[in-house]
Amino acid sequence: MSSHHRVDDRHLKNISSELAAHGLILRGGFAFGGGEAVPESPEGRPAKSVLLVGQAGAAPWPHFMAWRRRQPQNLQNPLDTWSREVIDGISARFGASAVYPSDKPYQPFQQWAMRAEGLKPSPLGILMHPQYGxxxxxxxxxxxxxxxxxxxxxxxxxxxxxxxGKPCLKSCPVDAYSADGFAYQSCLAHARGPQGGPCRTGGCLDRNACPYGADYRYPAEVQAFHMASFAGV
Structure with a gap:
């Protein structure tokens, strides 16, 4: 499909099908308004529309791990690398260009997500989804x-x-989340320290205390992977 063809409902279904083969889903989208500062489309002009790609629960994990076993053990940022490999291939087939949360200059992914799905931040800063928590x-x-x-x-x-009750603000041993925001250094020091074992093996205690979306909670091994990436342990 060349980039000058319009993306219709059939193309959206095909994109969704290709993403589903990797455990990924479309997370909504929108058309940019006039005068917005937006990244370029494949044609080198300001993009007119954006579709967000993401996940619900840990659905991509088996696909990612199957890919990971074929990669060098010392590969840096493997999840980002896998995401790029998958999404770049799909974007090329549908005449799009892809951008990622870790790309510089950073794109306003959280604002895009709020706009695309109408979500609002939780006290932890993570957007609260009505189904996925x-x-x-x-x-x-x-x-x-x-x-x-x-x-x-x-x-x-x-x-x-x-x-x-806001249990998400009462479970962290070092009160990393509060009305003052996220105490990054306190969280990091605890996660790396001798008392941080439960966080390292099972994930953030505040996040796990949230009662919503329990059916989509990441398994402990997935949470441990993300915590190791955050804490560098």
Missing amino acids: LWHAYRGALLFADEIPIQGAHDPIHLCDLCV
Whole structure:
């Protein structure tokens, strides 16, 4: 498909099918407004539309691990590398260009996600999804030269507004999350230290304390992988 062809519903279904083969899903999208500072489309002009690519729960994990076993043991940033390999291939087949959360200059992925799916941040900063809770992620985005016929975000319920006890703010031993924001250095020191074993093996205690989206909670091995990446251990 050449980049000057419009992306219609059939193409959206085909993109979704190709992503599903890797455990990934489309996470909504939108058309950029006039005058916005936006990245370039494949044609070198400002993109007109964006589709977000991500995951619900740990669905990509088996696909990623099968790929990982074929890579050098000392590969840096393997999950990002896998995501790029998968999404770059799909973007090329559908006349898009791909951008990623770790790319510089950084794109406003969280703002894009809020706009595409109508989500709001939890007290932990992670966007709260009405079905997936805190157990979801964005892996990249596809930029197109044309507008895409995708349904705009509705106004989903924000589960954090219904949560009275806020257990996500009461489970961390060093109170890494509070009204003052995220105490990055305290969290990092604890995760690396002798008392941080439960965090290293099972993931963030505050995140795991959230009662929503439990069916999508990442398995312990997935949480340990992400914690090791964060803490450098």
